[in-house]
Amino acid sequence: MESRFDVIVIGAGHAGVEAARAAARMGCRVAICTLSEATVAHMPCNPAIGGTAKGHLVREIDALGGLMGEAIDATGIQFKLLNRSRGPAVRSPRAQADKRRYGAWVAEALCREERITWVVCRVGGVLVRHGRVLGVDLETAGGEAGGETLHARAVVVTTGTFLNGLVHVGRRRTPAGRAGEPPSQRLAESLKALGLPWGRLKTGTPPRLHRRSIRFERLERALGDEQPVPFSFMTGRIDRRQIECHQMHTTERVHEIVRANIQRSPLYNGQIEGIGPRYCPSLEDKVMRFPHHERHQIFLEPEGVDADEVYVNGYSMSLPVEVQESLVHALPGLEDAEMMRPGYAVEYDFVQPTALSRSYEAKDVAGLFLAGQVNGTSGYEEAAGQGVLAGINAARAVACEEPFVLGRDEAYLGVLADDLTTRGCLEPYRMFTSRAEYRLLLRIDNADLRLTERGREVGLVDDRRWARFQDRRSRFEENARRVARTTVTLADGNRARASQALRRPDVELEWLARGNELRLEVAPGEEREDLWSVETHFKYAGYLERQEATIERARRLEHRRIPASFSYSSLPGLSREIAERLTETRPDTLGQALRIPGVTPAAVALIGAKVSA
Secondary structure (H helix, E strand, O other), X not given: OOOEOOEEEEOOOHHHHHHHHHHHHOOOOEEEEEOOHHHOOOOOOOOEEEOOOHHHHHHHHHHHOOOHHHHHHHHEEEEEEEOOXXXXXXXXXXXXXXXXXXXHHHHHHHHOOOOEEEEEOOEEEEEEEOOEEEEEEEOOOOOOOOOOEEEOOEEEEOOOOOEOOEEEEOOEEEEOOEOOEOOEOHHHHHHHOOOOOEEEEEEEEOOXXXXXXXXXXXXXXXXXXXXXXXXXXXXXXXXXXXXXXXXEEOOHHHHHHHXXXXXXXXXXXXXXXXXXXXXXXXXXXXXXXXXXXXXXXXEEEEOOOOOOEEEEEOOOOOOOHHHHHHHXXXXXXXXXXXXXXXXXXEEEEEEOHHHEOOOOEEOOOEOEEEOOHHHOEOOHHHHHHHHHHHHHHHHHHHOOOOOOOOOOOOOHHHHHHHHHHHHOOOOOEOOOHHHXXXXXXXXXXXXXXXXXXXXXXXXXXXXXXXXXXHHHHHHHHHHHHHHHHOEEEOOOOOEEEHHHHOOOOOOOHHHHOOOOOOOOOOOOOOHHHHHHHHHHHHHOHHHHHHHHHHHHHHHHHHOOEOOOOOOOOOOOOOOHHHHHHHHHHOOOEHHHHHOOOOOOHHHHHHHHHHHHO
16 A cells, blocks of 8 residues: 555545545655545434525635535435525525435545545554644554554644544443544544643534434425525426425423433433533423423434435433434334433543644644544534635645635635634534625625635636636626626616615615516526525625625734744733733734734734734
8 A cells, every 4th residue: 555645634524534635635655544445425413404694614625626515416305495585694494315426425525535535443643743633543454553554744634523422322331433443542642642632512403314204294394495405506407206204292201201211310310511502402401491482393304315224413411322212202203213322421631722823733743634523523514615725825835825814804714724723612613694794795606706706726626617717707797797787677667777676675676687677697597596696795895895894904913823833921010810811822923813802902902012023
């Protein structure tokens, strides 16, 4: 086996596959190390992609030239556009995935990349000398140290929940990264030896039920959109038939069973020490922390078109198996349901991401990048977003080029990187639209207009995507000119410029374009994107102009860099607490320093005066 590469990626989950493909497409020889090729881009939890804000991340990954958007468009089995009535800033696509076909599609896409080598192995440690990555050591077939050595100038760690992973089902504890797969213990200790700050988090998953044992006729149907909105800018229409999901609610009987068995839950008897996700609580937490809620919503989601397993979304738990069976049978329509796999909780080690720069490179170890749940995040989309940027930056590090960093005003991917590296994680991080202060600028409809040119600059966007984007950008610019100069007749008989008419809340571009006065260019299958982008450009022009002005003021601080060797402890006027926070985080710019919790504008002013002196 070849032992020298440009980039080594540890793990083939959603972060790992994006990192490997990005680096390979940018010209690097990449080794992707995985325990099994059968679990590439695996979905151990909810078999779905997207959702509020998460759909924005997928659109941006796609705009840069990443995989996830095309993968879910090719294998999704139910599509919905969320928040359709709440305005363009918060519209987000979501799709139920056929999990086996999704993983197979991604694996095939990576196999088409000639510069990627698959290495089925367990990585035992990262090799570092004089503060720089040299490669990785592999374990032997028997799981012992002393296997082969792979050399590379950059290593991307995307180990998910596998670092010292521990699975809990009732009082039964099993060392595992996820059910049935052993954890990475030597690798965890190897990374800890580098001095990276660590923590312990927890996540979980619900039971899986056999499709044929469920009485669906007693349940309410949850259908997808008649006209699915794709994730990828490379996808036209999605015409295939969509599956049905179903919804229900917990009952008082369910709540009684949880309360009666709460001390048997690892979450409540002290067995689990890791901190779980606040925004996706387990059933135990829902019942105990929100006793005033009479019921909680549950969705039954098939894991594939022809899969037997049905995912019970909203029913995550780690109670003993027999209690889980009682809780399943307490739900109407599930009285005779067969539980194929119990739910479980998994604890795992993570790296506090304040130890990383916004390129996802470790500040103290050159060439070492980390992406995904190992950085304290939750969700496939957050992992993939980190992975594509880590892969880009690993390739740029190999080429001795400056890091590729997106700002908070450019992308949700920039918000994600800045939040993680500036504030760190006290709990599993999940993206929300409320985290983006410039969210009206960072919409799903303009992700390509914001980012595809950036992806082309770094070498990730291929000729086919670039040609399609150029056509799309030309249509947008021409349509904007036509709207600005065309006078139209309104419903009340008055005439006005189309650009001014669109500022009225009751006027939509689609309605204006139905007449003969305003003729717009739209591409088959992309009509919605073309109209949304132009309509928002004019309807929210005042708000967009104000956000641009705010961004311009903020950029003054973002452009003022702080030397990596800056001594905060020796700066008069800084409190010890603020100096310690700044020393720990080591912000790149005055703008980033101002976003560190506890750091005051007065402290940033002191630093700015010293930096300018």
